[in-house]
Amino acid sequence: MESKLIDLPVFKDHRGSLVAIEGQRNIPFEIKRIYYILGTENNEPRGFHAHKNLQQLMVCLKGSCVLTLDNGKSKSKVLLNNPGQGIIVDKMVWREMSEFTKDCIILVLANDYYKEDDYIRNYQDFKYLLKMN
Numbered sequence: 001m002e003s004k005l006i007d008l009p010v011f012k013d014h015r016g017s018l019v020a021i022e023g024q025r026n027i028p029f030e031i032k033r034i035y036y037i038l039g040t041e042n043n044e045p046r047g048f049h050a051h052k053n054l055q056q057l058m059v060c061l062k063g064s065c066v067l068t069l070d071n072g073k074s075k076s077k078v079l080l081n082n083p084g085q086g087i088i089v090d091k092m093v094w095r096e097m098s099e100f101t102k103d104c105i106i107l108v109l110a111n112d113y114y115k116e117d118d119y120i121r122n123y124q125d126f127k128y129l130l131k132m133n
């Protein structure tokens with residue numbers, strides 16, 4: 001599976017909008033963990049890692065930021081600013097997040113618990129492991 005933007009089901013009426021995400025239905029994995037990133041007032045870039053196995057869906061609930069994805073062959077930059085869309089970030093994809101607005105809130109759904117040994121935090125190691133796969 002490659003990283004890709006997906007449209008989420010948005011139920012909009014006069015009261016506002018509700019967006020629903022179901023594991024194995026709207027997204028191609030079961031959800032084991034949810035976390036969110038907020039308080040990005042200092043606009044400090046973050047990420048700078050890949051995962052050996054983890055798959056994630058990232059949704060920008062508020063504000064915006066720029067997500068840079070690198071699968072070793074090509075790099076892409078995506079502006080995350082739409083709570084009605086999510087981006088699937090596959091395993092073995094280097095990700096960096098930058099250009100946060102002060103009000104930015106990023107919701108992340110993941111298919112596994114937090115495991116530090118699943119992280120690849122060094123870009124040279126990432127390139128090496130891609131070659132070995």
Ligand code: TYD
Pocket residue numbers: 033035046047048049113114
């Ligand atoms: P970090 O990996 O640095 O964030 P980013 O994805 O932006 O690179 O995570 C920040 C801190 O939060 C770090 O101490 C690890 C911790 N953490 C957890 O305990 N559980 C989690 O699910 C995540 C994603 C991070």
